[in-house]
Amino acid sequence: MEKVCILGLGCIGLPMASLLAVKGFKVQGVDVNFNIVETINQGYSHINEPELNDLVRSAIKSGNFFASINPSPADIFIIAVPSLITKNHLPDITHVKAATYATAPHLTPGNLVILESTIPVGTTEKIAGWINELRPDLVIPSLVSSVPQIRNKVQIFLAHCPERVLPGRILQELVANDRIIGGIDEPSALKAQEFYEKFVCGGISLTDTRTAELIKLVENSFRDVNIAFANELSLICNKLGINVWEVVELANRHPRVDILQPGPGVGGHCITKDPWYIVDSATDESRLIYTARLINDHMPGYIVNRIQEMAAHLEQPVITCLGLSYKADCVELRESPAIKIVQDLSKSTARQILVVEPHVKALPDELAKYDNIKLVDLTTGMKQADLVVLLVNHHAFTNLDTEMYGKKAVLDTRGIWR
Ligand SMILES: NC(=O)c1ccc[n+]([C@@H]2O[C@H](COP(=O)([O-])OP(=O)(O)OC[C@H]3O[C@@H](n4cnc5c(N)ncnc54)[C@H](O)[C@@H]3O)[C@@H](O)[C@H]2O)c1
Numbered sequence: 001m002e003k004v005c006i007l008g009l010g011c012i013g014l015p016m017a018s019l020l021a022v023k024g025f026k027v028q029g030v031d032v033n034f035n036i037v038e039t040i041n042q043g044y045s046h047i048n049e050p051e052l053n054d055l056v057r058s059a060i061k062s063g064n065f066f067a068s069i070n071p072s073p074a075d076i077f078i079i080a081v082p083s084l085i086t087k088n089h090l091p092d093i094t095h096v097k098a099a100t101y102a103t104a105p106h107l108t109p110g111n112l113v114i115l116e117s118t119i120p121v122g123t124t125e126k127i128a129g130w131i132n133e134l135r136p137d138l139v140i141p142s143l144v145s146s147v148p149q150i151r152n153k154v155q156i157f158l159a160h161c162p163e164r165v166l167p168g169r170i171l172q173e174l175v176a177n178d179r180i181i182g183g184i185d186e187p188s189a190l191k192a193q194e195f196y197e198k199f200v201c202g203g204i205s206l207t208d209t210r211t212a213e214l215i216k217l218v219e220n221s222f223r224d225v226n227i228a229f230a231n232e233l234s235l236i237c238n239k240l241g242i243n244v245w246e247v248v249e250l251a252n253r254h255p256r257v258d259i260l261q262p263g264p265g266v267g268g269h270c271i272t273k274d275p276w277y278i279v280d281s282a283t284d285e286s287r288l289i290y291t292a293r294l295i296n297d298h299m300p301g302y303i304v305n306r307i308q309e310m311a312a313h314l315e316q317p318v319i320t321c322l323g324l325s326y327k328a329d330c331v332e333l334r335e336s337p338a339i340k341i342v343q344d345l346s347k348s349t350a351r352q353i354l355v356v357e358p359h360v361k362a363l364p365d366e367l368a369k370y371d372n373i374k375l376v377d378l379t380t381g382m383k384q385a386d387l388v389v390l391l392v393n394h395h396a397f398t399n400l401d402t403e404m405y406g407k408k409a410v411l412d413t414r415g416i417w418r
Helices: 013-022 034-041 052-061 094-106 123-134 170-176 186-196 209-240 244-251 274-281 287-311 337-348 378-384
Strands: 003-007 026-030 065-068 076-079 112-115 157-160 179-183 204-208 319-322 353-356 373-375 387-390 409-412
Touching: 003 013, 003 094, 013 026, 013 052, 013 065, 013 170, 034 052, 034 065, 052 065, 052 170, 076 094, 094 123, 112 123, 112 186, 123 157, 123 209, 157 186, 157 209, 179 186, 179 209, 186 204, 204 209, 209 244, 209 274, 209 287, 274 287, 287 337, 287 387, 287 409, 319 337, 319 378, 337 353, 353 378
Parallel strands: 003 026, 003 076, 026 065, 076 112, 112 157, 179 204, 319 353, 319 387, 353 373, 387 409
Antiparallel strands: 157 179
8 A cells, every 4th residue: 555644743634644544545644743743643633623533543553654753755745734824914835845845855756745735826836846956866747848858757746735624524524525636747636636536535626736726725715705795794784783684684585695694703724814825926916805804804803892882881891702713613713713802802901701612621822821811611601791792603602592691781793693
């Protein structure tokens, strides 16, 4: 069976490594974080994702999977390390570059290198260039197609296959989702297709690397722009004294209108970052995508102002915030607008803030440092609250008995208690 080396054992890399191992591939997982490597080798997942712990345990037990700090030779290398943005919203692909540099010394003729990280347009070509510099003995097809004497000495294959999984459903979607494969040339795309066909049930479409890179960014920008439209409607309705939820519900009765639900902002690791890659690559042309980012980033501050306006009418109120994750029924806290709201609220008031988040056992570090924030259970939070702020539409909150909040001041940012 082929040996696969996966760099980056996070939300994407660890489920993928474990899945491949139980399917019979020999898998080496690589992560720069020693604690993560140790945890995985003991048979545990450091990622909070349904059924992943059991899958990691099975993968390690099978003898097909082990984790380490450094890569070693393999048939297929998969890069699934973080891609980030700077404080000024510029692309930061230092981890991708570091992972490429760590991989290059171990490459041998016939290897396939797959980039699963989300990346700005043109990054796969940059990777080809870095590999070429580090390993002039190896040939990457696209770089040599114009040089007849080495055209037949194709030695390694390079492709970008962006991930589309949803936290909370990663194990199902890794297998079921359709895939886009961008090859640096056709043989690379076909080689990657051959690999994914061994464990993916969804359809597989082949294209070039720049198109594949942009498709991933477009998908998340599409979501961001549509959410921004709904959020802008909520600002407009608030100004005009109109119920935004009623507007959205009734406008959606139009056969060709499908407005999303407004909320307190946009979070998660991807949607908050990916549109900026497009804005950086085509700044003058991406005015809508840029504006959507600004609207969604504006929402947490707007919600904090609304909470403060409501609190000003109450005497020393206890404020209970429901939900911390970035979306319903999910444990993902990265870039969550709810966390930003609770944090900003605690900085601007000496009042006690109670937080209810059924998916965590302790406050995240960003909030744990504030003395006036306390994590409590739902019953305590609701009993003690003078002002209830619903930030996430978790199932546990949707079905809440109206008795629990009916007589309290309520700010429902998700429109579930209408
Ligand atoms: N999380 C998602 O739902 C999701 C969905 C689609 C795409 N993506 C993309 O996939 C990529 C990975 O995201 P993630 O959520 O798995 O990140 P993550 O932060 O959960 O995990 C990344 C892991 O990579 C490790 N790492 C960093 N540099 C490394 C290096 N040089 N070598 C080896 N390991 C290294 C980190 O220690 C970490 O454990 C990103 O580009 C992201 O945008 C993520």
